[in-house]
Amino acid sequence: VKRESVEEKRRRLLQKAKASVSSAYAGEEHAIIEAINSYLEMDKVKNLVFERLEEWYSIYFPELRISNQVTYAKFILKYGANKKSADHSGLSELLGDKAKDVENAIIRSIGREPSDDEYKTLSSIASLFVSIASMQDSLSDYIDRSTKRIMPNISYLVDTKIAAELLSRAGSLNKLAFMPASTIQLLGAEKALFKHLKYGSRPPKYGILYKMPQVANAGKHNGGRIARIYATKISIASKADAFSKRFIADTLKKNIESTISSNRNRNG
Amino acid sequence: VKRESVEEKRRRLLQKAKASVSSAYAGEEHAIIEAINSYLEMDKVKNLVFERLEEWYSIYFPELRISNQVTYAKFILKYGANKKSADHSGLSELLGDKAKDVENAIIRSIGREPSDDEYKTLSSIASLFVSIASMQDSLSDYIDRSTKRIMPNISYLVDTKIAAELLSRAGSLNKLAFMPASTIQLLGAEKALFKHLKYGSRPPKYGILYKMPQVANAGKHNGGRIARIYATKISIASKADAFSKRFIADTLKKNIESTISSNRNRNG
Numbered sequence: 410v411k412r413e414s415v416e417e418k419r420r421r422l423l424q425k426a427k428a429s430v431s432s433a434y435a436g437e438e439h440a441i442i443e444a445i446n447s448y449l450e451m452d453k454v455k456n457l458v459f460e461r462l463e464e465w466y467s468i469y470f471p472e473l474r475i476s477n478q479v480t481y482a483k484f485i486l487k488y489g490a491n492k493k494s495a496d497h498s499g500l501s502e503l504l505g506d507k508a509k510d511v512e513n514a515i516i517r518s519i520g521r522e523p524s525d526d527e528y529k530t531l532s533s534i535a536s537l538f539v540s541i542a543s544m545q546d547s548l549s550d551y552i553d554r555s556t557k558r559i560m561p562n563i564s565y566l567v568d569t570k571i572a573a574e575l576l577s578r579a580g581s582l583n584k585l586a587f588m589p590a591s592t593i594q595l596l597g598a599e600k601a602l603f604k605h606l607k608y609g610s611r612p613p614k615y616g617i618l619y620k621m622p623q624v625a626n627a628g629k630h631n632g633g634r635i636a637r638i639y640a641t642k643i644s645i646a647s648k649a650d651a652f653s654k655r656f657i658a659d660t661l662k663k664n665i666e667s668t669i670s671s672n673r674n675r676n677g
Numbered sequence: 678v679k680r681e682s683v684e685e686k687r688r689r690l691l692q693k694a695k696a697s698v699s700s701a702y703a704g705e706e707h708a709i710i711e712a713i714n715s716y717l718e719m720d721k722v723k724n725l726v727f728e729r730l731e732e733w734y735s736i737y738f739p740e741l742r743i744s745n746q747v748t749y750a751k752f753i754l755k756y757g758a759n760k761k762s763a764d765h766s767g768l769s770e771l772l773g774d775k776a777k778d779v780e781n782a783i784i785r786s787i788g789r790e791p792s793d794d795e796y797k798t799l800s801s802i803a804s805l806f807v808s809i810a811s812m813q814d815s816l817s818d819y820i821d822r823s824t825k826r827i828m829p830n831i832s833y834l835v836d837t838k839i840a841a842e843l844l845s846r847a848g849s850l851n852k853l854a855f856m857p858a859s860t861i862q863l864l865g866a867e868k869a870l871f872k873h874l875k876y877g878s879r880p881p882k883y884g885i886l887y888k889m890p891q892v893a894n895a896g897k898h899n900g901g902r903i904a905r906i907y908a909t910k911i912s913i914a915s916k917a918d919a920f921s922k923r924f925i926a927d928t929l930k931k932n933i934e935s936t937i938s939s940n941r942n943r944n945g
Binding site: 428430437439440447453458461465468519524529531537541547548555 | 711725809812
């Protein structure tokens with residue numbers, strides 16, 4: 410047998426390494442991880458831009474109160490150049506039953522109107538804000554579609570965003586499938602867990618799962634228990650998503666519901 | 678004389694307060710302050726979005742190296758769906774003499790192509806990034822135009838962005854005009870000054886003015902001196918911008934240049 414030269418060996422090993430990196434990124438899982446990280450980051454981006462927009466427009470209309478940020482930006486795009494031009498029917502269309510309040514605010518406003526040059530720049534911030542919000546919506550749609558495709562069981566048990574976050578924290582579906590339920594329960598609580606181990610502070614009861622209303626609304630004492638119940642079933646669901654590919658989440662969900670209600674009875 | 682009722686007095690004082698707030702926001706100065714604050718914040722926004730974009734697209738084309746962020750985003754918009762489709766003339770148009778490097782990277786890339794669904798979402802982030810960059814450009818244009826109009830003397834001495842930042846830190850052109858040169862020199866270095874006063878650390882030599890290449894490139898020993906020379910003339914320029922409205926900045930600039938060069942000679 411002819412022995413491999415160093416150069417041949419180098420090339421072969423490099424090829425192998427490339428192929429393994431390539432296959433690691435081949436799955437759609439990585440796109441989901443990027444999508445959920447982008448989705449979460451867009452909250453920060455939206456806030457940064459909205460703060461600027463609101464502060465700037467306050468020069469011209471400090472009395473304006475619209476709680477929905479996208480509606481606020483759309484108000485600027487529609488009436489920001491000259492708020493006095495706002496008509497009742499247009500305001501009603503944009504603001505619903507808040508139109509009257511805004512009409513009154515326009516009448517008593519102490520703000521001047523922006524110059525053309527000011528408005529041109531201000532309105533470009535407003536339309537950027539609307540673009541960011543709609544981009545976040547399309548990220549959200551993609552996450553919904555892709556998690557239902559790639560991890561149908563987990564995303565049936567918990568919200569698709571939470572499913573994607575669990576995937577992102579675990580690193581891959583395979584890793585998630587091999588995690589014990591107790592680890593899944595604490596995914597996203599790494600900092601608190603570290604503090605507990607190092608400084609002896611109270612151990613965390615949940616990480617990402619706290620974003621579920623069922624956990625968040627359960628109160629101090631029940632939250633941990635409910636998170637554990639979910640984590641146990643998510644662990645089973647992730648094995649199904651990663652390996653058997655069978656849909657078993659409807660049964661799991663019924664299990665969760667009956668476990669929670671029987672626990673409640675026992676404690677009631 | 679009929680005495681004012683409490684209600685009448687209340688209304689009169691409220692009216693007066695409103696009028697004074699209203700006039701405080703009447704000037705274009707406030708729009709400039711909002712614009713420069715937005716402009717600076719957009720750097721942060723651009724970085725957040727670009728990090729997401731680059732990390733995501735690295736799944737499909739980890740070998741891509743394009744240092745200009747907008748060009749990177751445009752590459753994704755043009756060829757991200759299928760990088761193998763990139764032709765030499767199109768790449769040259771986008772990348773200039775870097776086209777060859779990218780062509781080679783495409784040939785040896787280990788990344789797969791995105792699915793349609795992945796690309797749809799990814800490209801929406803790319804086009805958002807391009808929008809943010811172009812919005813920042815229009816903010817920049819507005820700041821150029823408006824500072825030249827409102828503070829022609831200061832913006833002749835220093836870059837228009839720095840002029841706007843000085844205005845923003847001072848709060849108004851009037852306040853800036855009443856500031857001693859030593860305060861102007863340290864505008865933007867409030868934190869370091871506080872540390873100096875409280876903990877006895879070394880006093881700062883400059884704040885915003887450090888963004889001027891003339892100051893930044895002057896070295897450790899000269900930077901403070903040059904910042905002081907500029908601050909002295911900015912103080913005079915701000916009085917002209919706020920009160921006399923005469924254009925004296927060309928004389929001031931000649932003064933600065935001769936002071937700097939005579940100082941240099943003395944020390945040389």
